[in-house]
Amino acid sequence: MQTSPPADTIEARILADPRYAALVRDRQRFSWLLTAITVIVYSAFISLIAFDKPLMAQPIGGGTISLAVVLGAAMLVGTIAICAVYVVRANGEFDSRLAEILDKAK
Amino acid sequence: MMRSMWRCAALLVLLGWASGATAAITGAIQRQPTNWTAILMFGGFVGITLWITGAAARRTRTVSDFYTGGGITGFQNGLAMAGDYCSAASFLGITSQIFNDGYDGLIYAIGFLVGWPIVLFLVAEKLRNLGRFTFADVASYRFLQGPVRSFAAVSTLLVVTFYLIAQMVGAGQLIQLLFGLPYLYAITVVGGLMMVYVLFGGMRATSWVQIIKAVMLLSGATFLVLGVMAQVGFSFETLFARAVAVKTKLALESGLSPGDAATKGRAIMGPGGFIKDPISALSFGFALMLGTAGLPHILMRFFTVPNAREARKSIMWATVWIGYFYALTFVLGFGAIVMISFNPDYVGVGGALRGGNNMAVMHLAHAIGGNLFLGFISAVAFATILAVVAGLTLSAASAISHDVYASVMRKGNADPVKELRVSRITTILLGIAAIILGVVFEKQNVAFMVSLAFALAASGNFPVLVMSLLWKGCTTNGAAWGGAIGLLAAFGLTVLSPVIWVAVFGFDQAIFPYSSPALFSVPAGFLAIWLISLLDRSPRAALDKAGYPDQRLRSETGFGVHEAAAH
Numbered sequence: 174m175q176t177s178p179p180a181d182t183i184e185a186r187i188l189a190d191p192r193y194a195a196l197v198r199d200r201q202r203f204s205w206l207l208t209a210i211t212v213i214v215y216s217a218f219i220s221l222i223a224f225d226k227p228l229m230a231q232p233i234g235g236g237t238i239s240l241a242v243v244l245g246a247a248m249l250v251g252t253i254a255i256c257a258v259y260v261v262r263a264n265g266e267f268d269s270r271l272a273e274i275l276d277k278a279k
Numbered sequence: 280m281m282r283s284m285w286r287c288a289a290l291l292v293l294l295g296w297a298s299g300a301t302a303a304i305t306g307a308i309q310r311q312p313t314n315w316t317a318i319l320m321f322g323g324f325v326g327i328t329l330w331i332t333g334a335a336a337r338r339t340r341t342v343s344d345f346y347t348g349g350g351i352t353g354f355q356n357g358l359a360m361a362g363d364y365c366s367a368a369s370f371l372g373i374t375s376q377i378f379n380d381g382y383d384g385l386i387y388a389i390g391f392l393v394g395w396p397i398v399l400f401l402v403a404e405k406l407r408n409l410g411r412f413t414f415a416d417v418a419s420y421r422f423l424q425g426p427v428r429s430f431a432a433v434s435t436l437l438v439v440t441f442y443l444i445a446q447m448v449g450a451g452q453l454i455q456l457l458f459g460l461p462y463l464y465a466i467t468v469v470g471g472l473m474m475v476y477v478l479f480g481g482m483r484a485t486s487w488v489q490i491i492k493a494v495m496l497l498s499g500a501t502f503l504v505l506g507v508m509a510q511v512g513f514s515f516e517t518l519f520a521r522a523v524a525v526k527t528k529l530a531l532e533s534g535l536s537p538g539d540a541a542t543k544g545r546a547i548m549g550p551g552g553f554i555k556d557p558i559s560a561l562s563f564g565f566a567l568m569l570g571t572a573g574l575p576h577i578l579m580r581f582f583t584v585p586n587a588r589e590a591r592k593s594i595m596w597a598t599v600w601i602g603y604f605y606a607l608t609f610v611l612g613f614g615a616i617v618m619i620s621f622n623p624d625y626v627g628v629g630g631a632l633r634g635g636n637n638m639a640v641m642h643l644a645h646a647i648g649g650n651l652f653l654g655f656i657s658a659v660a661f662a663t664i665l666a667v668v669a670g671l672t673l674s675a676a677s678a679i680s681h682d683v684y685a686s687v688m689r690k691g692n693a694d695p696v697k698e699l700r701v702s703r704i705t706t707i708l709l710g711i712a713a714i715i716l717g718v719v720f721e722k723q724n725v726a727f728m729v730s731l732a733f734a735l736a737a738s739g740n741f742p743v744l745v746m747s748l749l750w751k752g753c754t755t756n757g758a759a760w761g762g763a764i765g766l767l768a769a770f771g772l773t774v775l776s777p778v779i780w781v782a783v784f785g786f787d788q789a790i791f792p793y794s795s796p797a798l799f800s801v802p803a804g805f806l807a808i809w810l811i812s813l814l815d816r817s818p819r820a821a822l823d824k825a826g827y828p829d830q831r832l833r834s835e836t837g838f839g840v841h842e843a844a845a846h
Contacts, residue, residue: 182429197835199293204317204400211396212568216387220566222550223557230549237520239548245385245609249602252392256399260595264588271836 186278196270202262207259211252218248311634313459317424317661323457324491324662325472331487332480339481342695345702346412346677347582348483353589355490357596360580362489364391364597365496365604367663368449371637373605377612378639379633379671381526381547384612390461390564390606394571395601399594402572404587405748405834413674414460414578415682418743418758426759427743428682434739434766435575435678439671440716440718441578441732443709445588446671450664456635457657473668474476474710474814477676478703482583485673489666499602500607501728503640503656506647507614519618522547522616529620529630547616559793563730566797569623570733573740576674587837608640615639618646668713676705734773734797742804748834751827754820757812765804772796 187193222229222241229241339345351359369391377384410416415431447466454465476484511517527544536544571577581590619625625633625642632638644656680702685693720728741760746753773779775791793799812820833839 183838184829187832187836187838188828193836197831200835205550208397208400211393211400215393215564215568216561218389219386219560220557223560226550230545232548236516237523237548239382239547241382242519243386245382246606247391249392249606252389252396253598253602254394256595256598259396259399260591263591268322268588275836275838 183278187274190271190274190277193274196267196274200267203259203262207255211255214251215248218244280494301805307739310455310461311457311459312655314457314654316650317657318458318460320654320658321661324495324658328484328488328491328665329475329701331491332476332484335480335483335487335586339479339483342681342698342702343412344479344483345699346579346673346681348481348486351486351583351586353584353592354596355486356584356589356593357598358493358600359486359489359583360577360593360597361600361604362491362493362663363576363580364601365493365663366667367453367660368637370496370500370608370660370663371453371602371640374606374612374615374640374643375632375637377609378615379636380551380553381522381616383551383553385605385609386550386553388608389740390423390567391571392598392602392605393564394568395594395598397568398572398577399591399598402578402744403581403590403594404837406578406759407581407584407587407590407704408834408837408840409748409830412579412681413677414575414744415678415686418740418747418762419686420747421830422747422755422758422823425687426755427747427762428686430743430759430762431683431740432678432687434735435682436585437766438573438575438732438736438740439675441728441735442574442613443657443668443671443675443713444716445732446664447670447713448720448723450661450668451717451721453596453664454766457636457641457660462721463718466714467596469668470710470714470717472665473672474706476665476669477672477706482673485666485669486580486583487833488662488669492659492662492666493600495606495655496663497604497648499644499656499659500604502609503644503647504607504610504614507610507618510614510618518610518617519548524614525620526665533630547613549593556793557800559795562793562795562798565801566734566795567732568736568737568817569741569797569801570735570737573736573744574733575678575736576670577742578678578740578744578802580670580675586840589605595793611640611643619643621645634712661790669773672709672713675709676702679705680752727773730778730795731769731773734769734795734800735766737797737803738769738800739763742801742808746805746808748814750809751824751831752812752814753808754812755819756815756817756820757808757810761804761808761811764807765800769796770801772800 221244229239229244231240232238233240233243300587335348338349343349369388373384373388376387406414406417413431413435415428415435418431419427424503447469450469451462451465453459453462454468455462458465476488480487507518523544525544526547527540530540530543531537581593584590584593618696619639619642620630622642623644625635625638632642634641639655641656680698684701685691685698701779739762742765743758746761747758772791773796775789776794776796777789778794780786780789780791
C-alpha cells in the first residue's frame with residue numbers, strides 16, 4: 174500500500190478536485206447530523222419512559238390510545254423515515270456528484 | 280408460586296433486554312404434545328433450503344463465492360438481514376410480553392431497530408468500499424495486519440460464541456415448546472443443518488435460507504394481524520379499548536375493587552415496570568444501538584452486495600422489514616389479549632398461558648388459522664434459528680480462515696483451496712462445539728449471553744471500526760489494544776454487574792450496579808484507542824497515519840473497490 178499517491182494518477186486527480194473535498198464534507202456533515210438526531214431522539218424517548226410514566230400513559234384525544242403508543246409508533250416510522258432521508262440523498266445527489274468527479278478524473 | 284415465577288421471568292426479560300434472540304424466551308418450558316403438522320412443514324422448509332444449498336454448492340468454487348455468495352441485490356440483502364435479525368424469540372417473547380404487560384414490549388422492539396440508522400450513516404458504505412469478506416478487512420486496512428486482524432478474530436469468536444450458545448439453547452427450548460421433541464434432538468438438528476448450509480452452500484445458501492425465512496415470517500405475521508384486525512373492524516381504537524376491557528375484567532375476577540381494576544386495565548397502554556433504572560435502560564439502549572453496528576455476522580452481509588449504493592439500499596430495506604415486523608408483533612400482542620384471554624383452551628386458571636410464558640402468539644395462530652396455521656408458524660419460528668446460526672457460523676469461519684489463516688499466518692499468500700478447507704474445518708468444529716455448548720448450557724440463563732454479545736460488539740468492534748474509518752490519527756497499536764480494552768471493559772463490568780456477581784457468584788451487592796456495561800465500556804473503548812494512538816511513537820504509527828488519505832479516498836469514493844462479484 175502506498176502512503177501518498179504519486180502525481181497524476183486517478184487518485185491524485187480526485188484529491189485535487191475541489192468538488193471532492195466539498196462532497197466529502199457535505200456527506201460527513203449530513204451523516205453526523207442524522208446520527209445525532211437518532212441518538213438524541215432515542216435517548217429522549219427512553220428518558221421520557223424512565224422519568225414520566227404517567228405522562229406517557231395519558232390517553233390521546235379522549236380515546237384509549239395513549240401518548241406512549243403514538244410515540245412508540247412514531248419511533249418505528251421515524252427510524253425508517255430517517256434511513257429513507259439519507260438513502261434518497263446519498264443515492265441521488267451524493268452519488269451523482271461522485272460520478273461527475275470520477276468521470277473527470279478518468 | 281405462579282407470581283414469583285412470573286416475577287422471575289420478568290426479571291430475565293429485563294436482563295435480556297439487549298438480547299437479539301432467545302433471551303426473550305423465559306420462564307418454565309413445558310414440552311408439548313408432538314406436533315406433526317409443524318414437523319412436516321419444517322421438513323418442507325428444510326427440503327427447499329437443502330435443494331438451494333445443493334444448487335449453491337455447485338456454484339461455490341472460489342473463496343469469494345464462499346464468503347460473499349457472488350453478489351445479491353440490495354433488496355435481497357435487506358430481506359436476508361431482516362431474516363437474520365428478527366428472531367424467533369422476539370416473535371414469541373415480545374408478543375407474550377405484550378400479552379402479559381401491554382406496552383413494555385414495544386420499548387424492547389424499538390431498541391432493536393434504532394441501531395440500523397447508525398450502521399447506515401456511519402459505517403455501511405465505507406465498509407462496502409474498503410472490505411472484501413470480513414469487517415477486519417476494513418478495520419485493518421492501513422494498519423499492520425497481524426495485531427488488528429488477531430483482535431478482530433478474537434472479538435468475532437467471542438461475540439459469535441455467546442450469540443450462538445443463546446441460539447442453541449433457544450432452539451432446544453423452542454422445539455420442546457413447538458414440536459414436542461426432546462431437547463437433544465433440537466440441538467443436533469440445528470447444529471447439523473447449520474453445518475450443511477455453511478459447508479456446502481457458503482454465503483449463497485445462507486443468504487437464501489435467511490431470505491426465505493424472512494418472507495415466511497413476515498407473511499405469516501401479516502396474515503395473523505389481518506385476522507386480528509378483522510375481529511375489531513380494522514380499528515386500532517377498538518382493538519386497544521377491547522384489550523383494556525379484557526384486562527379490567529380479569530383484574531375484577533382476581534378480586535380487585537372496580538377502581539383498582541380499571542387502573543390495572545388501563546396500565547397496559549403505558550410503560551410499566553420494564554424500565555426502572557434509567558441508567559441501565561440507557562446503557563442497554565446503547566448496547567443495542569451501537570452493538571448492531573459491530574456484530575460481525577451483520578457487517579459481513581455488506582460484502583454480499585456489489586457496491587456502496589446497494590449497501591445503503593440493503594439497510595433501507597432491512598429497516599423497513601424489521602420495523603414492520605415489530606409493528607406487527609405489537610398488534611399481535613394486543614390481539615392475543617383480546618382473542619385468547621378467556622378461552623380455556625389457551626389460558627389456564629389465573630391467566631397463565633398454557634404451554635409456558637411464551638405461547639401467546641402460538642395460541643393466537645391456532646385461534647385464527649387452526650392447527651395447520653399453528654404448524655406453519657411453529658415451523659417458521661424454528662427455521663428462524665437456522666437462519667441466524669448459519670450466519671453466525673459463516674462469520675466465525677471467515678474470521679478464522681480469512682483473517683487468521685490467510686492474512687496473519689500466510690501473510691495474504693494463502694492457497695485459495697487451502698483457505699477454503701480451513702473455513703470448512705472451522706465450520707465443522709464450530710458445529711460440534713455449538714451442539715456441545717448447547718447441551719452444557721441447557722439450564723443456564725442465556726439472556727445475559729446475548730446482551731453480552733451486543734455489549735462486546737458495541738465496545739470492541741464498533742469503536743475500532745469508527746476510529747479506523749474516521750480518524751486519521753488512529754494507529755495499529757491504538758486499534759488493536761484499544762479495541763481489546765473496550766472488549767475487556769465490557770466483559771469485566773458484566774462480571775461485576777448484578778447479572779453475574781449476584782446471580783451467579785451469589786454475592787450480596789454488585790460492584791458495578793447497572794445491568795448493562797455499554798454506557799461505560801463503549802466510551803472506554805473509544806478513549807483507549809484515542810489515548811494509545813496519541814501516545815504511539817513507533818515507526819509503524821507514522822506509516823498508519825500516512826496511509827489515511829489513501830484509505831479515505833477509497834472509502835469515500837469506492838475507487839478501486841474490490842468487486843464483490845469478482846470471480
